[in-house]
Amino acid sequence: MTINCKGKLIDLSSPKVMGILNITPDSFFDGGIHKNEKEILLHVEKMLNEGATFIDIGAYSSKPNADHVSEAEELSRIRPIVNLILKEFPETLISIDTFRSHVAKQCIEAGACMINDISAGNLDDNMLRTIADLQVPYIMMHMRGTPQNMQQQTSYDNLVKDILFYFSERLSVARALGIIDIIIDPGFGFAKTLEQNYELLNKLELFNMIEKPLLVGVSRKSMIYKKLKTTANEALNGTSILNTIALQKGASILRVHDVKEAIECIKLVESLSR
Known part of the structure; x- marks a missing residue:
């Protein structure tokens, strides 16, 4: 099972890690901590060195009740960061976390290779046509x-x-429309109660029948820290446990804040399968 990123075939039969780079001031875990170019580049370098295959950049917080951000503001936040990262690390495979077709197009033209859309095209009627025209991998959540x-x-x-x-x-x-490389994300934490998130994880293997790569994003989410009565800052251990379960049920990509620990989950689960 492969996807084509800028002419490079990525084999997802061995699970990969997508490192999260939030450049929003209000994301639930890391909002506002990457305040300047130096900090952003250091964080990206750390994720790449730890084994991230993809870097997912988001400029619009999608946490529950997040503030609305205009398209112009989202684009002004995100496109310079795409340019910055590719200037320093030109081989980086950048995913753009957006539901807006214009933002997607601008960022792909700047050198990003994939679009990660929380709405699967439902919040922008032009998104799917844009993806078809760009012929890039598309994550639909x-x-x-x-x-x-x-x-x-x-x-x-x-x-x-x-x-x-x-x-x-x-x-x-x-x-x-002719979109070829599609990844599905069941959307943990999006329009789901705490218990529904665990029902979804418990039955995650059923999504393998779709025969598309499966992305799982549970990293430090409230489904972990609310269940454990703790905080996002203390939810790494719970994240690793749920990532391990997701891998055993067929996850192809783990979208995470903590790359090193996710890579360790993959190595250990793959050791079991061998």
Whole structure:
């Protein structure tokens, strides 16, 4: 199972790590800590040295009830960082965490290689057509509504069945447009209650029937620290445990804040399978 990133085939039959670079002031864990170019480059260098295959840059916080950010502001935050990273580390495979087609297009033209869309094209009617035109890998996530109202939309007839149907519909549209490299993300923490997140993880292997690479992003999320009655800062151990379970159930990419620990999870799980 491979995806084509700027002419380089990435084999996802061996799981990969996507390191998170939030350049928003209000992200739930690392918002506002990367305040200048030097700190950003040091963090990216650390993630790459620890084994990250992809760096995922986000300039719009998608935590519940996050502040709305204009398209112009999102683009002014994110495009200079793409340029900065590629100037210093030109081989970096950059993913852009955005649901806006114009931001996606501008960043791909600046040298990013992949789009990570929390809405699977539902928040911008031009997104899927833009991805088809750009012919880049596309991560489509399950979410209902927007980050501002998604936690009021957690009623499902059958959680996993409803999410599988959602992907069936979105994949059909994407395929009709000619989008080739698609990764699915079940969207832990997005329009899901605490218990629904664990039901989803418990049945994660069912998503393998879609026959697309599976991205899992549980890193330091409230599904961990609320269950343990702790904080995001103290949720690394819980993150590693859930990442291990996700790998055993078929995850191809782990999207994480802590690359070294995720790489260790992959190495140990792969040792079991061998």
